[in-house]
Amino acid sequence: MNKHALFQKFVQFTASMHQVVNDMTKDVKPDGITAVQYSILEYIATSQPITLSQISECLHISMPNTSRELKKLSEKNLLEKLDAAEDRRKQYICLSTAGQTMMDKAFEQIEGNFLQRIKDASDQDLEEMDHALDVLYQKLD
Template sequence: MSQNLSLKLFVVLTKSSKAIQERIKKDINNYGMYNSEFAVLEALYSKGKQTVRQISDAVLINSGSITYVMDKLEAKGLLERTDCIEDRRVVYIQMTEEGKQFMEETFPKHQQVIENVFQDITDNEKKVLIGLLKRVGKKE
């Protein structure tokens, strides 16, 4: 019976994840952004100036794709690159004033969409679910 429950859990988790991702994608698209672009801005908004590698690791986008995403955001005037003086191989990424303003306007609305997705789950249930999913995610 536990195998059937594991399979059912997998299906429910997969469907839930897809539904949540679609809802979030729709919200982000309302701001004229793709998920990857918004994820980069969100990382910079919450952590400040970072290297390309730090952003790539934070948003789970490979280094080849992250450059493309950053090019798009730079063209929109939302971020800028600066070279590291100590190591020419390192490039820092930070939001422009326009990028900060964009995130200050949109992030609270985006956060509210996420709150609405999980509104029927208590804080204690959220903590339990976070712990369970972390435990499952650590298995190989």
């Protein structure tokens, strides 16, 4: 297998996935939340508990900007900060009940968009997609 060709396919796949994610989430962002704040909430929802530095690194946002956005989200009662038992200087960030409710609604809309996209897929197609996602996750994680 030509690994360079495989990498090129991977690049095309990730670019395509960025577009698909954009299409599936463009009308999902709740009112009063910026796109950056929504990205942060989405990342927390799928990775909690998480630290400020993990958010900053994964979303390519500077630490000061991440901290500022987290403060705004905390003021909207969408986040909770928990002190780490192993290090009192470290804090973990989780969604509050209101934040979890907001993200549950957003994910319901995204799921509807996803189901619409795959509505014509056969059972075999769905099984192949499930397997392909499992392999990608195992090999690239």
